[in-house]
Amino acid sequence: MTTRLDPLSFLDADLDALRQQGLYRHLRVLEGEQKPSSTFDQRQVVNLSSNNYLGLTTHPKLREAALDATRRLGVGSGSVRTIAGTMEIHMELERRLAAFKKVEAVVVFQSGFTANAGTVSAVLTKDDVVVSDELNHASIIDGSRLSRATIKVFPHKDAAAARKVLESLPASQRKLLITDGVFSMDGDLGALPELCALAEEFGCIMMVDDAHASGVFGKNGRGTIDHFGMHGRVDIQVGTLSKAIGALGGYVAGSKMLIEYLYHRARPFLFSTSHPPATAAACIAAIDVLEQEPQIIDRLWENTRFFKAGLQSLGLNTGLSESPITPVIVGDGALAMKLSDRLFEEGVFAQGIAFPTVARDKARVRTIVTATHTRDQLQFALAAFGRVGRELGILKH
Numbered sequence: 001m002t003t004r005l006d007p008l009s010f011l012d013a014d015l016d017a018l019r020q021q022g023l024y025r026h027l028r029v030l031e032g033e034q035k036p037s038s039t040f041d042q043r044q045v046v047n048l049s050s051n052n053y054l055g056l057t058t059h060p061k062l063r064e065a066a067l068d069a070t071r072r073l074g075v076g077s078g079s080v081r082t083i084a085g086t087m088e089i090h091m092e093l094e095r096r097l098a099a100f101k102k103v104e105a106v107v108v109f110q111s112g113f114t115a116n117a118g119t120v121s122a123v124l125t126k127d128d129v130v131v132s133d134e135l136n137h138a139s140i141i142d143g144s145r146l147s148r149a150t151i152k153v154f155p156h157k158d159a160a161a162a163r164k165v166l167e168s169l170p171a172s173q174r175k176l177l178i179t180d181g182v183f184s185m186d187g188d189l190g191a192l193p194e195l196c197a198l199a200e201e202f203g204c205i206m207m208v209d210d211a212h213a214s215g216v217f218g219k220n221g222r223g224t225i226d227h228f229g230m231h232g233r234v235d236i237q238v239g240t241l242s243k244a245i246g247a248l249g250g251y252v253a254g255s256k257m258l259i260e261y262l263y264h265r266a267r268p269f270l271f272s273t274s275h276p277p278a279t280a281a282a283c284i285a286a287i288d289v290l291e292q293e294p295q296i297i298d299r300l301w302e303n304t305r306f307f308k309a310g311l312q313s314l315g316l317n318t319g320l321s322e323s324p325i326t327p328v329i330v331g332d333g334a335l336a337m338k339l340s341d342r343l344f345e346e347g348v349f350a351q352g353i354a355f356p357t358v359a360r361d362k363a364r365v366r367t368i369v370t371a372t373h374t375r376d377q378l379q380f381a382l383a384a385f386g387r388v389g390r391e392l393g394i395l396k397h
């Protein structure tokens, strides 16, 4: 045996660079359930890092629905949707989502990521143009790249800049105008009314990724299209079943024609196995909860207002957030990671986020409250932010 040099050893240089910059992260491991107070890495912490906005990951109705579906239908679908893996429960979920979102049809994907990437890459070709907010989600960027369309990025929420881009393009060229409904790092809302008007004026396909808005914004959690009164003006809506809905998956909502097209052309739909029955059943139960218990969404917003006001009165920079996602922006990447680490030692889990996920000078700790946090838990977290913020010189007094 000759010793062989690891052909992947060059990756270590990259990891070393991350270590040097204080940006190296290990995976925190959750023991037990995803809850507002959870045990990560053997430490009990107030959990401000999940996307479990409504606490549905552990809701009894979802849990029972998943268990029941597993007993009746087994643990897997056994195939991709287009061969033998379309179960009645998948169709039921899609019918329920379509009615909920007030659209003709819905197709469910394995995740929000594959919904975006699969849809953008299916709808566009290399002759087309994507006009995209600079802070749109990675899955939109990847879908755009896969489509080989020309990608034109406009500054965050800047509809005037988007207009300039559209004016520069030939009228005959096919264009997709695309924005997140809620931006995942800043918690602000996409410029939907302005962008929908532009899409109509310039004949663009209008697409909104409502991953962080599903279950959070609009009546019963119908999303930002409902929040802004844009029904009928967005051609392609993407939602996720992985965040507020508490399970896993993504979906595209739109016309029957769009959905039938995606059945034939969206590669994650065609080439990757469909959800286990338990996941589909849990998602159907989640829609029941949104329709029957909208007060949990009210609780989410009460907690959001309370916590955001608390951070601001400490003197922390919460940016432009309009949602339960509230960043605490500190600037330097290493400082953000230090703040996150110290908070964790003090019993608060809020993820540090730095370049390349956010701009180099906009590093932050991101907080997400849920409907199920108690006031005591939120007070405890605010006190820790105050203490650690002063210790690290982020707060002056």
Ligand SMILES: *Cc1c(COP(=O)(O)O)cnc(C)c1O
Binding pocket: 111, 112, 113, 114, 116, 137, 139, 180, 182, 184, 209, 210, 211, 212, 240, 241, 242, 243, 248, 249, 250
């Ligand atoms: C989380 C997220 C996704 C991906 O959703 P998953 O279901 O987790 O794959 C897509 N878009 C945005 C804006 C997101 O925040």
